[in-house]
Amino acid sequence: MSSKKRVRHGFSGYEFPVIPKAPRSVRRRHSHNNIDNDQICAFELLAAVAGELLQESESSACSNAAVGKDELSDCREVVKREQLKEDKAVKSECFDQGSCVESAHLPEPAVQEPNLKYSLDKPYHIENNIFHTEVEGGSSNLEDVCDKRTDTGTQKQLTDDGKQTEDLTVANSCSVKGPIEKHVNNNSAINSDSSVQLPWYRAVPRPSFGKQRNNVKLGIRDDDENSFGSYRHNTNIRAFRQTSRIGYKSMRKMLTSRRWKVAPQLKAGERSCSKYGMKSFHRNRKRVCALERCRFEIPSKRRKLCHYSSVVAYDQQANSKSISNSPEKGIKRDITGAGASASVRNHRKKDSNVKFSIKSFKVPELFIEVPENETVGSLKRTVMEAVKTILGSGLRVGMVVQGKKVRDDNKTLQQAGISQSGNLDTLGFTLEPSSYPVSPSLHSKDLPALSPYVADHELTRRPPSPIMELELPSSPSAPSETRLDEHDEDYHELALSPTNPIDPPTDVAISGSRALVVVSPLNAEAHPVVPMNPKNRCSELSQRRTRRPFSVAEVEALVEAVEQLGTGRWRDVKICAFEYADHRTYVDVKDKWKTLVHTASIAPQQRRGEPVPQELLDRVLIAHDYWSKQHGKHQAEPSKMTEAQMQNVGALENNNNSVSMPSKMVGSAI
Template sequence: MLQKRLDYGFSGYQVPFIPRAARSSRKRRPIREKVVAVDNQLCAFDLLATVAGKLLEGESSQNLPIEKDQLGDIQDVVMQEQDEGTLCLKDEHCTKGGNEVASLNLELGLQVHDQGCDVKENSGPQNDSSPAPVSVITSSHCTEKDEFLVKMDTNDDKSDFCSLSRNTEGFAPGHTDSCAPNVNESVEEHDGKGEVLSGNGLDMHCSEDPEFFDGISPAVASSDCSIKLSLGVDHYPCGSLSPRRDNNVKVVTRDDDENSSECTQPSTMKAARLPARIGDRRIRKLLASKHWRLASKVKDGDHSDTGLRCIYRSRRTGYKRPRSQRIYPFKKRKFYHYSSLLNSDVDDGCKGVYDVLDRAIDQTVCSFSAVRNRVVASGNGSSSCVAGQSTSFASRESHVKLRIKSFRVPELFIEMPETATVGSLKRTVMEAVTALLGGGLRVGVRLQGKKIRDDNRTLVQSGICHDDKVESLGFTLEPNPSHISTPVSSEDNSLLLSTDLPQPVSRCPTLSANNQGASHHHPVTNLGNFVESDHDSAPSPAEITAEKGSVDSRALVALPEGTPQALAVVPSHQKSKRSEMAQRRIRRPFSVTEVESLVQAVEKLGTGRWRDVKLRAFDNVKHRTYVDLKDKWKTLVHTARISPQQRRGEPVPQELLDRVLAAHSYWSQQQAKQQLKQQPSDACLLL
């Protein structure tokens, strides 16, 4: 008997906006220095990359909630689990709805400790003596003011260009400085442990506690489906925390097309602010209790679970990746951006927000919102630059404030046996996420959907500071295919620090051959479908190629968010054609089990009764429509006819393929006979 499986589709990981970068450029913080070392240009972006990398390295605290990202009804399911997660997954934890499997979104949360650089080791969040973690899940629709502000020097001079300063205004009031980060410390945390979880102290917990929803808007709580995974390693920005911060503030905001929820609560804002400065903080291990919540959106009345196969291998044995080693086959899609012109003024009072609702365009590419602030007066600090300032260079110093509310990661697809423990699921997810993101990240910059590849261009040159031209600015997080390769210089190396450490994390799946060797060491998960392999494997983090036009579909895309006003002025013609259309469903390759089931049904019912086949074999699998089954059969027949060498994807047992051919021919004959019976005259005429 086939074991029932649970199927989790990850349709996007949402990472919160990038924490505010290290403050002063004058303070030569390691992180900044690294950034600078890597590239003299667009430091801010590199900085983002670095910060992001650190986040993903577990140097910062984070929760990785997984949120179901689908339309339709939602059903929350909260699971609780002890450390080892002996709890088994239950049907209700699975997806039940729609044509899609449940999808989980990873969201970066954060754990915060009270101010102060010193954090107790292994101090759990529950520990009274230590501040409870604060998890914040930001949404592109959040309206709070937490922002990642980066002042960029738009000075023409390249060297000056990279000297960016972070605007600390509005953040952690009272904060004046932060502890100098010590990169080396973080290294220690990664001392060659082969395992991500243990090595980094990643830990995930489930919570069934209703309290979990505290701080979450009812709407969100009720509709949100998420799993939060947390890294046990926290990076505490000393002095970055506001003393007033509420502990245990958990804010979950859906980044949903339908409902933009709110994380407007005051506490939220503070919390959201917390993650900032991650880049330059010491790392401390911490047993943070996290919540792991899985809720599923369910279509009315449908509570069937998916019948997908789940494959889980213990971490010890390692996760095996589908041989195809295929990364999620994201199709290249264009990005459309809402564009809008913001008027801006001189300070943050007026912020232009752009909103891009582009998920329809490519769900694998997560949109994220970024608020771009207007040019702000700089230098003397009092003078203000008017938007659309011409390309004035050295003469005037302009700053661009950027607010990145969240990054989203491509979806992952995971299958787990129903009997797998929650703990194992967490580990699996963790592995997958880490594998995907831990390999290093690159940051891409998109302006109006076009990727800016020339790192040597200034913001001004790129049009990023031209309000009249900057209609949409987006960032992408891209797995760094070259993170393994040795950087050009040791300094550059530092940028990849996290990835250069003895990596517990499996390498970026996009790496192929050369990576195989390492895989045995750090088995990758079987989650497969990480990211679409990319032909574009830039040798260095900083892309120097000026290649244009090519869209890096595997990238995590950060797209601008817009204020209502901004949206209002968005030219309708620029709206994505697809943005308002239904999203393309995520690809869910048929498992052998499903094929088996399909074949069996078709053998019985024939090839012209797909509805019946569906009812018979996939009645409880919402995401398999009869059309899907029909299509699958079509491809199966094709597959059976081609040579094994030409086949791709998970290999289907020859035995099944034989049955496919047999059934196909048999039912084809039957069909022919039927037609003869019904229209003998026609047949005769034809003869």
């Protein structure tokens, strides 16, 4: 553990941020009371949750438990073989799509200890992915594994640490989803085949330097757009740029592109897996292992969706089911006549019951760090601790209907849009830290990331040091928070938007988040595990980014930037005017300019939203006009509007090259 500390410090300035940036919208830190998890059997907890949700379910846990074991076992075998066979292709595939998913399927909540342990041990991504087929033993060193990986030659050359990381990254690309879906209790309208499912974790060792190279950081997190992969690319590609802070977003796109490039490489048959595979999987209740899982992800560009628990609706009669809330749109519809599946019959509360089964819950993301020379066995234990921690630290259930969080607990299901009419396929559940005070208003805010772990993702824009330090497991309650706050302010969106008051503090959440750092007291080798708060992304869904109207100040900054840079260099304009406003991308800026031009050209009565001073609009038109002409003409010199031009109250309709600008002062902005 002490080594951890050392390492983190080692990653000073030169290092990259530890945690990827958060989704564009909804960036918040979350609290997570460090309810000194009394080792609450996570699964018991889940069982409880499931129990609540399953209105009439008389758990068929016992049976499931037994079944689960077998299936897991089988699945694992299959995975292994499959991986051996299709190794390479799949690996890159999975990686490219950025969804190195791995999930440990934990049998039904009521599972007994032995089984529990078993299932946890087996399907771990670490084993199935990182170590792939080359490592069997539980005592191998991560380092060794790395070497082996690179030796296979299937990955990129090991030229430096970064590369090595990549290798590892690629290696752990496959996922396993061992669906355990045994419906034992046929009498129950609601089949509680619930199972705990770890997210499609992906473990990505972080690059390291010099002495620190002995540590491997595994960002094990919920498969999502915010991948360490993104982070890594980001740093590699743009580290040299001051503007790397916006890299995340860019990367996201890049990854998307890569995914698309990969998809076509699949064989026709494989490609269709996304639908066919899933379909058959759910329909036939067959096991789906790593490879398939990977493929499912490929066509999906909907990664933004969180991994909600899968909900299966049942039609007691037909015994048909449909999985719902599949992150992958398109799949969901294919499953079956989803509507029918939710139909309810013969019930006392005639036609008013909603029946469904929660197939599985996904565990929030985890952040793990272990030394490179860590043993596999130890890492497994670490992960186990992480799981236990996250499950035992207090969870509550969140519900999502049609992509939206249902926060009002007082609503009836009907009011929430849940009825037996068949829309259950839009229903999803999430597990969230129960200590986190949900505030709808706060949720959509773009809060500064104060906590390295919970805030996750958004940190790429900041120097890494503070993050590193905060990872110190030994300082869960350290004053680091304050530091972060201060630090954050420096990097937070500049005071460019007076209309965007500093987001309300979320003390509870913030302070609580730090408690996420957990040091297992049970295992000497255990390492700090930090469950990443799932809330962030889960609440975000795949919705478009939250709308952020440009404030007048921002508009002014934009206008000024355009006046100087022109309308063809949006990236520069963005950097110039919104350097610290991470939520503004150059595309946003460009779009805004577009609308500004439009706004400026229409009657004031037709304008909507916060009125923009006519003065600014005038400047918009002028600048727009100016740059338009510049382009058509001698584009030899990308000259910016000179002072002279700006000072000149010239005619906008100049035919010749001498386009001039009015006397609006450029430097008066802000």
